Amino acid sequence: MVTRGFTGRRPDKPVAERLPPGQYLTDDFPVLQLGPTPRIDLARWRFVLREGAKPLKSWSWQEFDALPRTRWTGDIHCVTKWSKFDTAWEGVSVDDLLAAAGLEAAPTAYLLAEGFDDYTTNVPVADLTGGRGMVATRYAGETIPPDHGGPARLLVPHLYFWKSAKWVKGLRFTAKDEAGFWELRGYHMYGDPWREQRFSDD
Amino acid sequence: MANVWQEATIVGIAPETPRVKRFRLALGRPMPFRAGQHVDVRLTAPDGYRAQRSYSIASPPADPTTIDLMIERLDDGEVSGFFDAVAQVGDAIELRGPIGAFAWEPAMGGPLLLVAGGSGVVPLLSMLRHRAGATPDVPALLLYSARTAADVVARDELLARAAAEPAFSLDLVLTREPSGRRLDAARIAEALARLGDPAHAFVCGSNRFAGAAADLLVDAGIPAARIRTERFGE
Numbered sequence: 001m002v003t004r005g006f007t008g009r010r011p012d013k014p015v016a017e018r019l020p021p022g023q024y025l026t027d028d029f030p031v032l033q034l035g036p037t038p039r040i041d042l043a044r045w046r047f048v049l050r051e052g053a054k055p056l057k058s059w060s061w062q063e064f065d066a067l068p069r070t071r072w073t074g075d076i077h078c079v080t081k082w083s084k085f086d087t088a089w090e091g092v093s094v095d096d097l098l099a100a101a102g103l104e105a106a107p108t109a110y111l112l113a114e115g116f117d118d119y120t121t122n123v124p125v126a127d128l129t130g131g132r133g134m135v136a137t138r139y140a141g142e143t144i145p146p147d148h149g150g151p152a153r154l155l156v157p158h159l160y161f162w163k164s165a166k167w168v169k170g171l172r173f174t175a176k177d178e179a180g181f182w183e184l185r186g187y188h189m190y191g192d193p194w195r196e197q198r199f200s201d202d
Numbered sequence: 203m204a205n206v207w208q209e210a211t212i213v214g215i216a217p218e219t220p221r222v223k224r225f226r227l228a229l230g231r232p233m234p235f236r237a238g239q240h241v242d243v244r245l246t247a248p249d250g251y252r253a254q255r256s257y258s259i260a261s262p263p264a265d266p267t268t269i270d271l272m273i274e275r276l277d278d279g280e281v282s283g284f285f286d287a288v289a290q291v292g293d294a295i296e297l298r299g300p301i302g303a304f305a306w307e308p309a310m311g312g313p314l315l316l317v318a319g320g321s322g323v324v325p326l327l328s329m330l331r332h333r334a335g336a337t338p339d340v341p342a343l344l345l346y347s348a349r350t351a352a353d354v355v356a357r358d359e360l361l362a363r364a365a366a367e368p369a370f371s372l373d374l375v376l377t378r379e380p381s382g383r384r385l386d387a388a389r390i391a392e393a394l395a396r397l398g399d400p401a402h403a404f405v406c407g408s409n410r411f412a413g414a415a416a417d418l419l420v421d422a423g424i425p426a427a428r429i430r431t432e433r434f435g436e
Binding site for chain 2: 022185200
């Protein structure tokens with residue numbers, strides 16, 4: 001359906017080619033979250049890998065921050081339509097996290113990322129391993145500001161950014177693909193921006 | 203079925219403030235929603251180029267076939283500029299929804315603390331209108347920060363509600379009036395003294411406003427789990 005009188009403002013071709021359908025480029029870094037920014041005391045921070053209810057491995061902040069770190073720079077896409085290019089992150093890859101936990105492979109094919117604010121979101125393990133995802137602890141060379149999910153957030157940049165859980169406190173491996181907070185509320189289980197998987201039946 | 207696009211016809215346009223207009227939309231298909239939720243709007247150019255944006259619903263859920271959006275004209279706004287300068291009564295646009303977890307229902311009760319910055323009042327208006335119709339005894343307080351009196355969206359309605367509804371209080375924070383004050387801890391404390399301990403707090407505004415206001419509510423002792431925020435870019 002053509003909207004009468006709408007011509008739009010197309011981005012230049014180099015920008016347009018990097019924008020998934022329905023997205024626009026922003027230079028800001030908007031903040032999207034359900035509630036207040038949690039106040040997290042690094043002295044009490046812990047990151048836990050679980051299989052169901054069973055803890056597999058946990059780290060204090062000092063231990064976690066001493067793990068090998070990986071850098072990634074690229075584009076991120078929020079389901080609320082903004083995209084931001086060339087964001088620079090650094091953190092512990094999920095591959096390195098599994099290795100540090102003494103796991104040869106993830107125990108199941110799915111997981112729920114869990115935040116200190118009790119937010120959850122589901123991601124297939126295959127979308128986090130093989131260098132595809134990390135628990136980020138640096139943004140643009142600095143510690144991640146609390147509004148942007150610091151001290152640590154999940155980074156799975158090839159999916160809509162609600163999958164990159166802020167204030168992440170652990171990963172819980174699940175036998176099945178279990179819906180998280182937004183996925184229970186009509187958002188897509190997978191969330192590929194290039195296939196515009198915003199809502200459950202997209 | 204939040205994911206299905208539908209055609210909506212603009213049946214009314216009215217200025218709310220110098221920068222905000224109300225657009226009344228008749229929906230082809232009823233869209234039951236909860237007060238506070240938003241819709242995605244999609245515009246399509248003749249060559250197929252499309253732009254999408256999210257807008258909160260201002261009207262209450264009582265009528266799922268006619269909804270009001272209030273759209274603030276942003277400098278250089280690709281979609282808001284279309285609504286401000288081009289859209290006319292009788293035009294059709296596409297939308298889908300409802301979307302979002304920023305929502306209040308009468309069964310949730312109160313007291314209800316609503317904190318708005320600028321056009322962030324829009325989803326809170328839907329809540330206030332719904333509350334007045336469904337559960338007028340639920341105590342509610344709207345703490346609303348705007349630049350000047352002229353920038354207050356739905357000002358006449360809000361003043362009338364504050365006068366007519368015993369359980370509703372309005373606290374306008376006008377930051378650029380001569381006697382202007384900012385939203386600060388003292389203002390939050392005054393609001394809480396009038397309202398009592400809120401069961402639910404809803405905060406909506408720009409990134410910066412919503413972050414600062416939510417932090418003030420946490421500082422005032424409101425448990426984080428009772429506070430919901432909705433933000434838009436600045």
